[in-house]
Amino acid sequence: MKFITKYIKEVWLAIKSLFVGMRRTGYYFTHHKEIITQEYPDNKDSLILPKRFKGEVVMPHNENNEHRCTGCQACEIACPNGSLKVVTEFNLLENGRKKKAIDKLVYHLELCTMCNLCVEACPSDAIIMDQTFEHSVFDRNELIKVLNKPGSKIMDGVE
Amino acid sequence: MWSFSNIADSIHNGLSQTFNPTVTVILEMVIAGLAVIGLFAMLGLVLVIMERKVSAWMQIRLGPNRVGPKGMLQSFADTLKLLVKEGLTPNGADKFLFNLAPFIAMIVAMLLMAPIAFAKDFQLWDLNIGVLYVSAISSIMVISILMAGWASNNKYSLMGAMRSGAQIVSYELSAGLSILSIVILTGSLKVSTIIQSQADGWWIFKGHIPAIIAFIIFIIAVTAETNRAPFDLAEAESELTAGFHTEYSGMKFALFFLAEYVNVFIVCAIGTILFLGGWMPFHIGHWEGFNHVMDYIPSSIWFFGKTFFLIFIIMWFRWTFPRLRIDQLLNLEWKYLLPISMINVLVITAMAILKWHF
């Protein structure tokens, strides 16, 4: 007799544990408010990424097309995988001295791992991380970017 | 009033006025065949979108919502994709058996449609051993799975097929015993008689607790027989990638997929016929007014409503439970379900003899 009660109790507990699980899924089946899916391309406008999100390296320019990069190559040294390449030129100043400035800051997005080390290393805060994250393109060459805009100059007072 | 049986009668009358009896029968067969194929396609589309939506809502997701209104045409898109996909036959496969297997699965599912009463007086073939026919034909399903698994020449497929063989053969027993308990209560194997016997109440209510136990065992057993989770060992994807249909692609895969869903529909339809009164409306004792309102709902809606409710329960299982292991699966059958259903059949026999049921 004891055996039979034990057997029935076992079966009952087993069935009960299954019903507990089914109640949970049944709850979510009927409560559509709990749905967490975000419909991505539709919510593009309302999707705000946090300021610190590391999307890609950009060089901010002011309204006079001026940037803060001195061409010191600190970012190039700091980068672990060679995504940044500083091409420098020497400008002849009025007093006859030569001054180092950047010609191009080449950025290889295809190599970048968004580790933020270049931004940390930059002494003049010339480069920052942008929040864009849709980087897919059809041609790999489009991922090689020049960060300074054409014709841009270094901002006054940045050494 | 509009009903399926009226349409069938008017078609029959129209045909027999214009053609001689032999041609009429042939034409009617063709129409019936086309209707079954059409129902097949419809069921595939409806059940796939239903499964996807049910699973999505249980998993706090939205589910398909891009194709058509609220994503309801998603299964058309799926079908189109499967149709244009290349149907590969692996090099080392037994090509004849490999290509035959999905068709056997389909044909079995189609044959099972024959004795099902979709509405009042609307049935393809009301043969006098209807229930026996169903349990006999549904066993052939295992042959197509074994064939697919063997012919694929893939170890995963073979293991899936072998698991499925062991599983279907075992669970056939308790499914059969549950069916038998209703046959005992009714005293007939004929589908129309079984439904007629439930005019004053469905067997699940009339048969007291033993009928409920038989019903639960039936649901568990058919879930296992149709290879659906938590008994989907034949295609256990985390263990055997995709089980017996690992090597199938394109339309051949779609046929297996379709056969699985149609099988689910059929076993649920059988469950409806045996336990939930088929197309019989829901009546409560002597509430004449209530019963009258229920009678106004067409019988086909009663049948499909009950069937889809059972399908929903089976989907609910799938999206809640983890999978069993093969030895636990067989233990469940031989140590729990079979003894319980055997005792249950005895109790029901006693009930039927002593006329204890309502």
Add this chain to the structure above:
Amino acid sequence: MYRTTEIVNQEEGQPLEDGDMIINVGPQHPATHGVLHLVITLNGETIKKVEPHLGYIHRSIEKMCESLSYRQFIYVTSRMDYLSAHINNHACALCVEKGLEVEIPPRAQVIRVLMDELTRIASHELWWGAMAMDLGAFTPFFYAFRERESINDIMEETCGARLTMNYNVPGGVMHDLHPNFQKRVKDFIQLYKKKIHEYDEMVTGNIIFQNRMKNVGVLSAADAISYGCTGPTARGSGVSCDVRKHFPYEIYNQISFDEVLETQGDSYARYLVRIKEMQQSIRIIEQLIDNIPEGDFLTKTKAVLKLPKGEFYSQVETARGELGVYIVSEGGSTPYRIKFRSPGFSNLSVLDHIARGSKIGDLVAMMGTLDLVIPDIDR
């Protein structure tokens, strides 16, 4: 069909018995969670031998680190155990700091510990969902991701990335905490406590799940030690090995938390250890979240870091076990040699031992409870 069998036979020189069959599970297989390749010898459904093959995702991180400076090499280690990326970075930063002999400000220590514990919860959440999926239950995966996403959002706000944060630098952390951090962590704790009962309802209490896990893959304490298992895998067998308790780093010796120990040694014990560890992590976060000391988050270090000549070792407790970082320095700006002692490698080696004689379904369950992250094993 049996061609593969013959090849393997010739290579190994050990004939298979009649009826045995060799199956290659992976490197593309849903259960291996990555590119692990298991060569399984089967007799029917019963496993006779499991042979893990590695190398599909070997990136030679240790060698790569030799050419990177002490500031740079930390970010690479996020790619080892990507689920506890922050803890990996922590271990490396600790080792470099040991060599430089710099003091880390208390604020940075608390931030690191908070992030470690959040990472641990996130990692265990993913493990929970993936393990339920291995056992055939798909729904828990989505429930786990709901909680995990809110941790990822916290990470994104403070560290700037969701998975490979690279938040630790030698001397402290890269940024200060985001102003929203405390509020969002408290929100997360509330959400977690509200939803934790679902884990029991869906998986822990489920009879099918318990039958699949209990008395499966039993690992005795002696075997756990001899195979070098650490983390929840060893603690499930009753081996006390929590680095946070035995070799406390940062401020772990000032926090009260329990080392979760189970003695069964089966899959279910390992499962329980991880579930309870999540609660311990919540307990640690609750203690610290209102007591973050003010001050610097970073000690200023030189632009070019040079470790003195010598050998340095540090160890931390990741979500999978003990991660050791061993640096040999020649006095230059790059390490001479780096060795990582990854927890996954030792935990994987136990698989053959515990899987013999069980069924294929059990193997999947065992792999689930060992919590294998393949890039961590392969590096």
